[in-house]
Amino acid sequence: MTTLETLDVPDCVATAVRPRSAELRALLARLAQGEPDREHDARPPWEQFALIRQARLGALRLPAAWGGGGASIRELFETVLDLGAADPNIAQSLRNHFLIVEGRLRAAAGAEDPLLARVLGGALFGASSSEPGTPNIGQREQAHSTAVTPDADGFRLDGTKVYSTGNLYADFIVVSAGTADGATTQVVVPADRAGVIHEDDWDGIGQRLTGSGTTRFSGVRLAPEDFLSGQDAWSDKGSAYPATFPQLWLTTVIAGILRQVAQDAAALVRERVRTFYHAPAERPVDDPILQETVGYIASAAYAAEALVLDAADTLDASVSAILAGDGNPDLDAAAALKAAKAKVVIDELAQRAATALFDAGGATAARRGAHLDRHWRNIRTLASHNPRSYKAQRIGAHLISGTPLPNGAYF
Template sequence: MTRIDQAWGRGPSARYEEIAVRFRPVFHDIAQAAIERDQQRRLPFEEVQWLRDAGFGALRVPQDYGGLAVTLPELFGLLIELAAADPNITNIFRSQLGFTEDLLNAPKGAWREEWLSRLGRGEMIGSGFSELSSAKISEHSTTILREGDGYRLNGEKFYTTGSIYADWINLAAVDGEGTPIAALVPTRARGVEILDDWDGFGQALSGSGTARFKDVRLEPEHIKPDAARFPYTPAFFQLVHLASLAGIGRAAASELAELVGSRVRLYPRGNGASSADDPQVLEVVGRVRGRAYSAGAIVLNVAEALQRSFEANISGADPEETDVHLIAEVETSQAVTVVSTLILEATTILFDALGASAAKRATALDRHWRNARTITSHNPRIYHDRVVGEYAVSGKKPAAVGYRKIITPFGTSSEVA
């Protein structure tokens, strides 16, 4: 690591460097072909497998099950580094990581044991929650109905991020009475069709398109014992996006610095013998890097709030007697607009330090803005400032997102207001 590679801040723990060194060679190899993949729209099947082989999908899984048992701040530190290599791949693992949190907060029992063991062995989970046909994101027309000694799944999902790379789809549906039900669906089961039809101008390789299910047979062991999710669910999934943005900013800053350092042509009104000596150009480089640095620091600080929420939940704290879960969500919302703005600005102003050649497709600098703009469209930032303002003025809790029930300490479920 060179001096230029540093100054991104200390890792989130004393052991972080020891953990990260295991994955940095893989991150490096992923980054080498990031531009090529973006330009050719080549799905990163091979790169995802590198990470699976390295144990990336089991980062939070306890060591007894074959995982690394990292903390949430350590996890988000690694996600920032991965996103600097390719934010598409960070998003691919988003559902995997969220399902892991479900398990870590779930009741101890056969289901939890089985799936932690599967994740520890390297099995991978994709997403199956959103539907284009629904008026609200949390509503489902997909059904899982009883049939004999098993179940039958029918429906269609969109934004099935990661599923095209995965072994299983973590899927939400309703049963015959309209009650939420969740299942793990084998991606290779008969009747499952996963399409690469996501046509966004950013995050194009994340596999966020359509999955169709026609008379898919599910066994009882595929059905989740409870459709509830962990208390910090909305904050967690949003923070993955913010980690992706921080990584995008870091990559944009590094590429900009390299291009300025190697630039030969000068503007007629320039202030130096080269761009690398021009104080106004260097100011732009510094502004981009400062925004990326700030975004990363914010993400890691919010990750500490999520860690406190996790620890409170598994310790048995009554969610009605603590604000720790609420605070985790508020801290995340406080970060959304700030991080989004920092990175959207960084990926725009970087062109001010370069000539027209920076707009050439070969540099692919536009991918940073395209990826950032696409990510910031998820769970739009326009609502987060209002949520924070309501909390600050009156202590109002943010409206529930997704399922109304959350997993409370190792067992029961609780309604969320």
């Protein structure tokens, strides 16, 4: 049986790619190549994920002494920004992997940990937690109909998970499941093990290549070593607000898209040769209205990046305290509040800027062949993960009355 210990991983470079390095910039450039056409043609980025494995990007947060990238939280989120600009589908697809890695780090797992050892070797991890029909999503304690049950000389896994973002590209999947005694366990199974069924049935208007469909487990055989060492994979150890990391990730991807929107807006105006007879300038590049439009979009992109990186700095301080064994609930709350405020502002700002892009380009920008509608669709889809109206209300209640912020999975 193929297990966590025996699955082969692709050949990788000797050391994981480092943050802010020339190698990382080269990787990002390769990931960006062909992104509009991939999105338009609905072609999953298989080759791009092979490059990610080869560069061991998944080990970016692991200590350099282990052979990892040695990135801080701030440097990780800088990379998420870059990924969002290069290919937001890839950026979102990697979120669960880095959430799992962060969880193992917070659980004080070392380089000898089987999961982290695989990450150091280039493997990528997905997650299966959400289930259809759950009435109150996001609670920290969730019952799972997906079940681990005794079977012959081992165990078996059966059930259905939804919104399986990234599983299509993963080497392993961390699955949350119920047990016969009513407890919750987590198992790690190779993504290609017999009985693991990936259904690429996500039909959203945006982020269409994230593999966010259904994952089914039908009689998947489990060995004792497939159970996750009695430790949760998720990054909630020591943190009062464990969802700040994954929520800020999504907002940062939006900020990355907005960076690309600004670049596309400037390019549209530079390349325009026609204008209206009643325009204020003969050449589009000299038109003050178009200049103002591009300036607004660029300013929105700058503001979005500043907001997410400021929140990342506070999250960095919070995580550093946790890893040092000196967790600070006040820092946790400050990071959660900044991430929530950033989302409330950036969701609206980004959608307005992605619409203003068409003011810069005119009818030419609306051609299907230009693929520029993907920016708005991707932003709108990412923003829909949890309503900004709920976040704004909770921020207001906190500031007015001191009401604690929610600490479940979607805040």
